[in-house]
Amino acid sequence: MDKLQFYNTLTRKKEEFTPVNPPLVTMYSCGPTVYNYAHIGNLRTYVFMDELRRTLKFAGYKTKSVMNITDVGHLTSDGDDGEDKMQTAAKKQNKSPEQIAAFYSEVFFKDLERLNILKPEIIAKATDNIDEMIDFVKTLCEKGYGYETDDGIYFDISKFDEYGKLSRCNIEDALAGARVAVNTQKRHPADFALWKKAEKNHIMQWQSPWGMGYPGWHIECSTMSKKFLGERFDIHTGGVDHIPIHHENEIAQSEAYEGHKVVNTWMHGEFMLVDGGKMSKSLGNVYTVDDLIARGYSPLAFRYFCLNTHYRNKLNFTFDGLSGAATAYNRLCGLISACKTAPHADNNTAQKVAEQKAAVIAAVYDDLNYPLALGELWTMAKLPACREIYDAAEVLNAVLGLDLHVPHVSAAPTVEAPDEVKQIAEQRFAARQNKDWATSDELRNKLDALGYAVLDSKTGYELKKK
Known part of the structure; x- marks a missing residue:
């Protein structure tokens, strides 16, 4: 296996990657809450996750990758406020939560396919693992970390000494920044729900030792990562928005349960902005893959657009930027596909092709530096046309996922002109x-x-x- 370096959010530095049980790499990725369409900001995070999986496979590792589907328990706040997102969507669309989940899951996986995002080996639905979640919460209570109130079971963050180590927030800061708790029975305002007791009209509830209820959002990932990956695994991924609440709470739950560190490397993708600002339905700037296609853009042009910015940097989406990426992507594919019928290179050019291919690989192995990798790829594509360029691109496509050897005719739409x-x-x-x-x-x-x-x-x- 080749040597890789990844930035670990937990330690705030790049580290040489060493899996627990090589050549197997175990990885858990936070998946979608399937109550609505995934927008391009969501999908940028899944492009990053795909870059990581492709890089691991290309480097010679085998992957056991798990992605959850949240179809219960994720409230309208990332904390414990509001209604369950699935229940809210079901009421609004006059459908059952199961129908909502099935529809938006199908759309989500169609979007992944169109973006050449490889499907993880294991897809874990929250509602398929309720019994395991109940057992997990019971164990946390037995160990003294969970306690019961009138509306649910909560995790006592004061019992976990390292709470805040991912976001670098200590308990005092968490308590100072917490909202005034609606439930005065909570020991601390920042304690979070492991299990919620359901009201009678709640349409998603299960029998538990604490009566009818449903799981907290955070407990789902701790439970399913343990079930499918064991008590220690290599990498956990998600968006940066998960760091201060969801992933901080996951660490507390999982390490309180196991009594030791569970995840070796935490990796997070940065936000996507739109026209330099936040993506918001109220601003009318929330776009889906279908919206891009309707405007004449190839989904792979969007993937190329994403790869031009490092996953740890904010990415500003504009249609001018996407048009430029589409034009560059189609030109790159044209240069490479034309090399399929080109003659073989002389020794000097063949050596340069080999050097550029190695430079592309070195870039992605260095904390997924895909922007640098694309620059090295362009240098290769501009060499005198030869079959070696086409052959190198076919190999590199496994790690880039851009179908470089296929001539693409879709481009940025032609502007209206006088x-x-x-x-x-x-x-x-x-x-x-x-x-x-x-x-x-x-x-x-x-x-x-x-x-x-x-x-x-x-x-x-x-x-x-x-």
């Missing part, structure tokens, strides 16, 4: 067809003066307003 601009563009295209390069250059300059760029391809051209 008739004068369109006429000049058509004249220029005719000149290129007749190999009249002087006229072609002259007409390009005219377009440039009018504020339009023209991007050529084998099948035509695309206008872009500057």
